[in-house]
Amino acid sequence: MNDQPAPLLQVSDLSIRFGELTAVDRISFQIGKGETVAVVGESGSGKSVTALALTRLLPPAPACQVTGQIQFRGQNLAALDDQGLRRIRGKEIAYIFQEPSASLNPVFTIGAQIAEAIRLHRPDVSDPAVEIIRVLDLVGIRDPEKRFRSYPHQLSGGMQQRAMIAMALVCQPAILVADEPTTALDVTIQAQIIDLLRELKAKLGMSILMITHNFGIVHGFADRVLVMFRGKIVEEGPTEQVLRHPRHPYTQALIGCIPRLGQKKQRLTTIDYSQIT
Amino acid sequence: MNPLLEVTGLKVHFPVRSGVLQRVTSQVRAVDGISFAVPEGATVGLVGESGSGKSTTGKAVIRLAPVTAGTISYRGVDLTTLSRAAFLPYRKQIQMIFQDPYNSLNPRLTVEAIVGEALEIHFPQMNRGARRARVLELLDLVGLEPKHIDRYPHEFSGGQRQRIGIARTLAVEPEFIICDEPVSALDVSVQAQIVNLLQDLQKRLKLTYLFISHDLAVVEHVCSHVLVMQNGQIVEAAPAEQLYRDPQHEYTRKLLAAVPAF
Numbered sequence: 001m002n003d004q005p006a007p008l009l010q011v012s013d014l015s016i017r018f019g020e021l022t023a024v025d026r027i028s029f030q031i032g033k034g035e036t037v038a039v040v041g042e043s044g045s046g047k048s049v050t051a052l053a054l055t056r057l058l059p060p061a062p063a064c065q066v067t068g069q070i071q072f073r074g075q076n077l078a079a080l081d082d083q084g085l086r087r088i089r090g091k092e093i094a095y096i097f098q099e100p101s102a103s104l105n106p107v108f109t110i111g112a113q114i115a116e117a118i119r120l121h122r123p124d125v126s127d128p129a130v131e132i133i134r135v136l137d138l139v140g141i142r143d144p145e146k147r148f149r150s151y152p153h154q155l156s157g158g159m160q161q162r163a164m165i166a167m168a169l170v171c172q173p174a175i176l177v178a179d180e181p182t183t184a185l186d187v188t189i190q191a192q193i194i195d196l197l198r199e200l201k202a203k204l205g206m207s208i209l210m211i212t213h214n215f216g217i218v219h220g221f222a223d224r225v226l227v228m229f230r231g232k233i234v235e236e237g238p239t240e241q242v243l244r245h246p247r248h249p250y251t252q253a254l255i256g257c258i259p260r261l262g263q264k265k266q267r268l269t270t271i272d273y274s275q276i277t
Numbered sequence: 278m279n280p281l282l283e284v285t286g287l288k289v290h291f292p293v294r295s296g297v298l299q300r301v302t303s304q305v306r307a308v309d310g311i312s313f314a315v316p317e318g319a320t321v322g323l324v325g326e327s328g329s330g331k332s333t334t335g336k337a338v339i340r341l342a343p344v345t346a347g348t349i350s351y352r353g354v355d356l357t358t359l360s361r362a363a364f365l366p367y368r369k370q371i372q373m374i375f376q377d378p379y380n381s382l383n384p385r386l387t388v389e390a391i392v393g394e395a396l397e398i399h400f401p402q403m404n405r406g407a408r409r410a411r412v413l414e415l416l417d418l419v420g421l422e423p424k425h426i427d428r429y430p431h432e433f434s435g436g437q438r439q440r441i442g443i444a445r446t447l448a449v450e451p452e453f454i455i456c457d458e459p460v461s462a463l464d465v466s467v468q469a470q471i472v473n474l475l476q477d478l479q480k481r482l483k484l485t486y487l488f489i490s491h492d493l494a495v496v497e498h499v500c501s502h503v504l505v506m507q508n509g510q511i512v513e514a515a516p517a518e519q520l521y522r523d524p525q526h527e528y529t530r531k532l533l534a535a536v537p538a539f
Contacts, residue, residue, distance in 0.1 A: 042466055187535040254466060268473055
């Protein structure tokens with residue numbers, strides 16, 4: 001494709017080791033401006049630590065050794081000092097995680113938690129309250145003036161995840177990293193959150209790095225898919241191509257074991273790991 | 278054929294207390310007048326979103342939730358009227374598998390103790406040696422190895438932990454198992470293994486399942502009959518094939534439409 005945007009983030013030869021264990025083994029990938037890239041893999045494939053490594057959210061050395069280059073807008077994040085990195089983390093590269101109830105602080109209101117993000121990263125905002133209400137409204141939280149004063153436990157899981165997204169978006173990030181953002185949610189709420197992310201991406205022109213084990217939500221959402229298996233990217237390509245014509249045996253096996261509506265089988269296919277090299 | 282389990286007009290209401298005097302100010306109608314039957318040897322699916330009352334329904338059957346009204350008839354006996362002692366044999370016949378294999382196993386106990394605990398309670402005549410032999414047999418049944426018997430839960434993956442949970446459930450030789458979101462917390466590849474295991478066990482041990490899940494694709498795969506719950510009520514009940522081909526209720530259609538497909 002000729003119209004592929006210039007890479008906003010370029011990861012080269014990234015390796016992550018925890019002692020003897022190599023969690024991620026020399027992977028390279030890029031994310032273009034406004035592009036949605038999905039990283040798909042099972043537990044332990046290295047997808048979440050890859051996302052965390054981007055802004056040094058992993059434990060420091062010697063517990064965890066990260067090597068390789070992470071170029072963001074031409075700047076190597078891996079070489080940046082802590083202060084420099086704080087200007088990127090949360091501001092330029094923001095995160096939402098799987099369990100919103102675990103990511104929100106239970107003793108502060110939603111409004112106070114979003115205000116903290118504004119105080120740290122948006123000195124340009126003169127009236128935080130107005131901005132908070134604007135983002136709560138943007139993520140589809142009804143009665144933002146009222147919800148502003150709600151504590152996390154007063155919101156449902158779907159609403160909590162919307163609040164997390166609002167907190168990430170208030171900094172107007174260039175890249176939103178979404179690590180299993182809908183895994184803990186009901187299917188109907190999952191569909192709403194995916195629709196919301198799609199809508200926000202179009203509206204704000206941000207890039208999304210989606211980490212998931214669910215091929216279903218990748219379809220119709222991600223432009224490109226990276227499939228991770230045992231710390232390596234085993235397949236990469238446009239979403240439709242990977243889903244319809246997976247080339248790597250692991251991708252084929254992973255897609256094959258998903259039960260699908262209207263395609264009832266006698267037995268679900270499982271992955272025979274001995275057949276995958 | 279007579280159903281194994283027949284639930285009629287089941288209501289589970291929880292009081293909401295407020296104010297200094299903690300007076301009951303309202304009721305949460307978690308389950309609000311539902312009736313259904315589970316035939317012997319069948320797998321009946323119970324689907325719905327969080328808060329629809331599906332888990333509470335499962336819990337009410339084994340007395341983990343208080344029954345406000347209605348009857349729960351198991352092989353013709355109304356369980357709701359039984360005394361604690363009279364209910365005990367049903368604790369053995371009816372078992373439950375939980376969603377989160379991480380939280381449902383005691384981290385301080387070995388696999389032998391976890392699975393053996395159920396044997397101690399329900400088969401007090403068994404000695405230690407016989408118990409260990411039975412635990413090994415159960416591990417084999419669920420696809421775990423003999424070497425796993427002395428290990429602790431943290432040494433296992435999510436899928437293996439769910440297998441331990443299933444072994445514990447099977448220890449007391451139940452007839453009827455309530456599977457409450459048994460695969461929701463697992464990776465798709467592991468999910469397929471556990472679903473296959475549950476189906477194999479059903480055939481081998483002639484088990485009956487009430488399969489509670491929000492995953493409609495998994496439910497279609499394993500269930501012969503499906504109940505759709507919303508706000509404490511069953512809004513649609515139909516044979517699986519019919520429900521998926523021609524959903525009648527608007528809510529069922531909405532749930533089906535929300536399933537990511539590709």
